[in-house]
Amino acid sequence: MGPLEPDLIELILGLLCFLLVFVILAKILLPRIGKTLAEREVLTEGRLELAEEVRLEAERVRAEYQAELSAARHKALGIRQSAREEGAALLAGVRAEAQKVREELVAASAAQLEAERVIAEAELREGVLALATELAGRIVGEPLTDVERNRVIADAFFADVDAGADTAK
Template structure:
C-alpha cells in the first residue's frame, strides 16, 4: 500500500497542475477579450466592406446590363427604322425609274411618230414633185411625138398643156378602172 501511496503522490504527466489550469484560463480569457474587442470588429468591418463592395458591384453590373440592353434596343430600333427608310427609298427609286422609262418611251414614240409623219410628208412632196416632173416630160415627149405624127408644130403652150392633161386624166381613169376589177 505504501507503494500505492507513493504512486499516488507521484505527479502524473497527463494531468496538469491546477495553477497551469487557472493560468491557462486567465490567458485564454485575456486572449478572447483582445480578439473580441480588437480583431473581431476588424474582421466584421472587412467582411461588411467586402459584402457591400460585392453587392454594389452586382448592382452596378445590373445597371450597366440594363443600360446596355436599352442601348441595344435603341440600336435595333434605329437599325429597323434605317431598313424601312432604305426600303422606302428603293421603292421610290423604282417608281421614279419606271416613270422615267415610261416618259422616255412616250418621248421616243412621239419622236418616232414625228419622224414618220415628216417622212410621209417628205415622200408625198417628192412623189408630187416626181409626178409633176413626169407630166412635164411626158407632155414634152407627147407633144414632140404628136408634132412628128401630125407633121405640124404644136407650139401653143396652153393648148399643148390641155392636151397633155386630158391624156393623163384618161390614163389615170383607165388605171383606176383596172384596179377595181
C-alpha cells in the same frame, strides 16, 4: 515519458499557449477579418447592383437603337419605293414625249415625201410630154407645135394610167 504520457507542466503550458493564441485570434484578428469580409461583400453587392443597372441601361439603349434602325430601314424602303415610282413616271413621260416627237417627225417626213413625189411626178410628166411630142413629130415627119393640144392628150393618157393603177390596187 513518451508521447502517450506527456509531462503535466508541458501540457498546461501548451494549453495556456493555445488559449492565448485562441483569445488573440477570437478577439482581435477574427473581428478584423469579419469586418474586411463584410466590407468586401458590401462592395461586391454594390458593384453587382451597379452592373445590373448598367446592363439594364445597355438593354434600353439597344432597344432604342433597334427601334431607330427599324424606323430608318422602313423610311429607306419608302424612299426607294417613291424613287422607283417617280422614275417610272418620268420614264413614261419621256417615252410619251419621244413617241409624240416621233409621230411629228413621221408626219412631217410623210408630208415632205408626198410633196416631193408630186413635184417629181409633175416634172416626169413634163419630160414624158416633151419626149412624146418629139417622138410623135419624128413619126409624123413634121414637128408638132400645138402645145396646148399635146398637153390635153397627155393629161388624158395619164388620167387613164392613174385610173388603171387605182383599180389594180
